[in-house]
Structure formats: C-alpha cells, structure tokens
Amino acid sequence: MPETITLEVFRYRPEEEQEPTFQSYEVPFRKDWVVLDALNHIKDEIDGSLSYRWSCRMGVCGSCGMMINGDAVLTCAAFLETYLPGPIRVEPLANFPVVRDLVIEMSDFMEKLNRVSPWIIPAEEKPVSEGEYLQTPDELEDYKPYSMCINCMLCYSACPVFGLEPGFIGPAAIAIAQRYNLDNRDAGNEQRMEVLSDDEGIWQCTLVGECSAVCPKSVDPAGAIQRYKVTATTEWWKSKLMPWSQ
Amino acid sequence: MSHYPRYKKYRPRVYSKRMPIFWWVRKWPHARFILRELTSVFVAFYAIVLLLHVRSLAAGPEAYANFMAWLQTPVALALHTVALVMVLYHSITWFSLAPKAMVLRVGRTRIPGWAIAGANFAAWGLFSLILAWIVLTV
Numbered sequence: 001m002p003e004t005i006t007l008e009v010f011r012y013r014p015e016e017e018q019e020p021t022f023q024s025y026e027v028p029f030r031k032d033w034v035v036l037d038a039l040n041h042i043k044d045e046i047d048g049s050l051s052y053r054w055s056c057r058m059g060v061c062g063s064c065g066m067m068i069n070g071d072a073v074l075t076c077a078a079f080l081e082t083y084l085p086g087p088i089r090v091e092p093l094a095n096f097p098v099v100r101d102l103v104i105e106m107s108d109f110m111e112k113l114n115r116v117s118p119w120i121i122p123a124e125e126k127p128v129s130e131g132e133y134l135q136t137p138d139e140l141e142d143y144k145p146y147s148m149c150i151n152c153m154l155c156y157s158a159c160p161v162f163g164l165e166p167g168f169i170g171p172a173a174i175a176i177a178q179r180y181n182l183d184n185r186d187a188g189n190e191q192r193m194e195v196l197s198d199d200e201g202i203w204q205c206t207l208v209g210e211c212s213a214v215c216p217k218s219v220d221p222a223g224a225i226q227r228y229k230v231t232a233t234t235e236w237w238k239s240k241l242m243p244w245s246q
Numbered sequence: 247m248s249h250y251p252r253y254k255k256y257r258p259r260v261y262s263k264r265m266p267i268f269w270w271v272r273k274w275p276h277a278r279f280i281l282r283e284l285t286s287v288f289v290a291f292y293a294i295v296l297l298l299h300v301r302s303l304a305a306g307p308e309a310y311a312n313f314m315a316w317l318q319t320p321v322a323l324a325l326h327t328v329a330l331v332m333v334l335y336h337s338i339t340w341f342s343l344a345p346k347a348m349v350l351r352v353g354r355t356r357i358p359g360w361a362i363a364g365a366n367f368a369a370w371g372l373f374s375l376i377l378a379w380i381v382l383t384v
C-alpha cells in the first residue's frame with residue numbers, strides 16, 4: 001500500500017485565467033477513501049480555494065459527478081484504490097460549460113427536465129377527500145427502474161450526441177419522461193410526446209449506449225429511449241392509418 | 247443607463263470545450279460505435295450490388311453474363327468477403343440490441359431479453375435458410 005496518491009485536478013478560475021490548468025495534490029492514500037474524500041482533504045488541509053459540488057456522500061443526491069481519468073462517475077463511489085498507483089485525473093463533467101474548477105453549469109439540464117413535465121398528470125384531478133390514486137406492485141414495477149434516477153447527469157457526460165448537439169434533450173430527461181408515461185396514474189403521454197419526438201428529442205439518439213453504461217442507478221436511459229422510439233413510431237403509424245382513433 | 251451596476255469582473259465566464267473531431271478514438275466503446283455505423287456502408291454496398299444485378303438481368307443475357315463474370319474477379323470476391331464480415335457484424339449487433347427496444351409481456355411476466363434476441367436470431371436464420379434453399383435449388 002502506498003502512503004500517498006496524487007490527484008491532478010482541473011482548475012479554472014475565470015477571474016484569474018483564460019484557460020483551465022491542472023494542479024497536482026498529494027493526498028494520503030487510505031483504503032476506505034473515495035475520490036470525494038480526497039477532494040475534501042484537499043479543501044480542508046491543502047487548498048481551500050478548490051470548488052466542487054457534493055452533499056450526501058452516499059450516492060443519493062447526485063451532485064458529486066465528475067470525470068475521473070476520463071470516465072463519468074460519482075466521486076463518492078469511486079474508491080482511490082481502484083486507481084492505484086495513480087495519478088488520478090479529476091475533471092468536471094464533460095459536455096457542460098464549467099463555471100469554476102469542478103463546478104459545471106447545469107441550468108440547461110434543469111430546463112430540459114422541466115420540459116418533459118416530470119410529474120403525474122392525472123386524467124381527472126380527484127378531490128383530496130377521495131383519497132390516493134392507488135397502484136398495485138405490478139404497476140409500480142412498470143416504471144420503477146426509471147424512478148431511480150438521481151439527476152446526476154453522468155449520462156449527459158457520457159453521451160457524444162449531447163456533446164456534439166447540446167440541444168439534444170438527453171438521456172435522463174427521456175428516462176424520466178418514461179417514468180411518468182409508464183405510470184398508470186398518469187395521462188400526460190400526449191403532452192410529453194410533443195417534446196420527446198420533436199427535433200431535439202429521441203431521434204437525435206444514435207444508440208451509442210454509454211449513458212446506460214455509466215448510470216450509477218441502473219436506470220438504463222438508452223433502453224428507455226429505444227422503447228420510446230418504438231412507441232412514437234407506432235403512434236405515428238396509428239395516426240396515419242387510423243386517423244379516427246385519435 | 248441601467249440601474250444595476252454593470253460589473254463584469256466576477257460574473258462567471260464559463261469555460262466550454264468543443265468536442266474534437268476524433269472524439270471517438272479515445273474510448274473503445276466509442277470506436278466500436280463508429281465502426282458499427284461504418285458497417286452501414288457495406289449494407290448499402292450489398293443493396294447496390296443487388297440493384298446492379300437486377301439491371302444486368304433486364305439488359306439482356308450478355309450484360310448478365312458480364313456481370314456474373316465481374317462477380318468472380320478477385321476484386322469482387324475480396325469486396326464481398328469484407329462486406330460479408332461487416333454485414334454479419336452489423337446484423338448480429340442489431341439483433342442483440344432488440345431487447346433494449348422491445349419490452350414484451352405474457353400476462354404480468356416480462357419476457358427475458360435473451361428470449362427476444364433469440365427469437366430475432368431464429369427468424370433471421372429461418373429466412374436465410376429459405377433464401378438459401380430458393381437460390382441453391384430452384
């Protein structure tokens with residue numbers, strides 16, 4: 001076991017420099033440390049000016065995603081040990097503008113998320129007095145995997161289509177749309193279809209499949225997109241062949 | 247003049263990096279993806295060969311014989327060997343992806359992915375056999 005390990009950290013301080021640089025930090029190597037622990041050590045003990053996001057430290061909040069040696073990962077789940085002997089290259093999530101150091105600008109993602117109406121749109125609003133909208137465990141199973149998304153944006157960083165065409169609504173937004181589309185309490189399909197099957201929607205996807213490979217929650221956004229392509233195509237044919245069914 | 251101070255100094259000036267043209271050489275899954283996309287060229291190649299074949303048939307026995315002779319030249323054979331490998335790769339990866347797009351259920355149980363892919367492969371095999379039978383015996 002080595003005593004220390006080196007982190008090469010992406011630095012970008014817009015008020016001081018035009019271009020980003022890399023800064024090396026040597027941190028104690030500990031078997032139970034993840035990259036996020038090492039970053040916290042740097043911030044507490046070595047260089048308080050380093051900026052990055054994190055919160056839960058347990059793969060739930062989705063805020064600590066970064067590129068480690070070129071792969072999009074949650075830094076709170078990336079053990080230093082995996083990257084021995086180092087150095088470990090830490091960069092902000094790819095395909096997003098960088099605000100500072102490891103902090104990316106995510107308002108574009110938030111806007112896209114909002115576009116798919118990520119909430120239940122009931123066919124008929126019931127008065128509260130009538131109680132809950134009930135659902136069986138089987139019905140829950142239909143959309144449950146998609147409901148596990150923590151909005152960490154790793155899938156956007158892994159998606160070359162999003163990198164080349166930033167307008168693409170992207171893997172998580174589509175998976176989350178499916179989370180509601182496949183929920184039997186929801187009737188918002190049509191409304192979401194307008195967003196999902198327009199120019200910036202599912203048809204941008206060329207199925208590279210990396211979004212599903214990096215997803216820490218096994219959401220399988222690539223699968224969600226391909227399924228939705230089938231749905232959108234079927235609906236299109238239906239509207240052409242049986243216009244009266246609309 | 248706007249009422250708000252127009253300071254620029256600390257307003258975030260974001261840094262954006264463009265993706266390089268050769269973005270796909272750095273990672274194997276990306277290279278594999280581009281390779282698969284390129285195999286489509288060979289699918290198109292087969293379609294064109296078929297069209298030329300039909301055209302020569304329509305142009306009379308001499309043209310047909312010429313076309314068949316061309317098919318047996320070393321260049322044509324080499325092209326076909328490469329195209330066959332590429333199209334096989336294309337088809338196998340295509341059918342393996344089928345379960346991603348199809349979620350089928352019998353009652354409440356979801357049909358497992360391998361069964362969906364298997365059914366696709368079986369259908370592919372069956373049609374190939376029928377075609378081979380027509381071509382080789384009729």
Ligand code: SF4
Pocket residue numbers: 148149150151152153154155156171172175211214215216217218219220221
């Ligand atoms: S789909 Fe997966 S990778 Fe994408 S934001 Fe959700 S949890 Fe993260």
Ligand code: FES
Pocket residue numbers: 054055056057058059060061062063064065074075076077
């Ligand atoms: S810190 Fe919350 S997911 Fe990593």
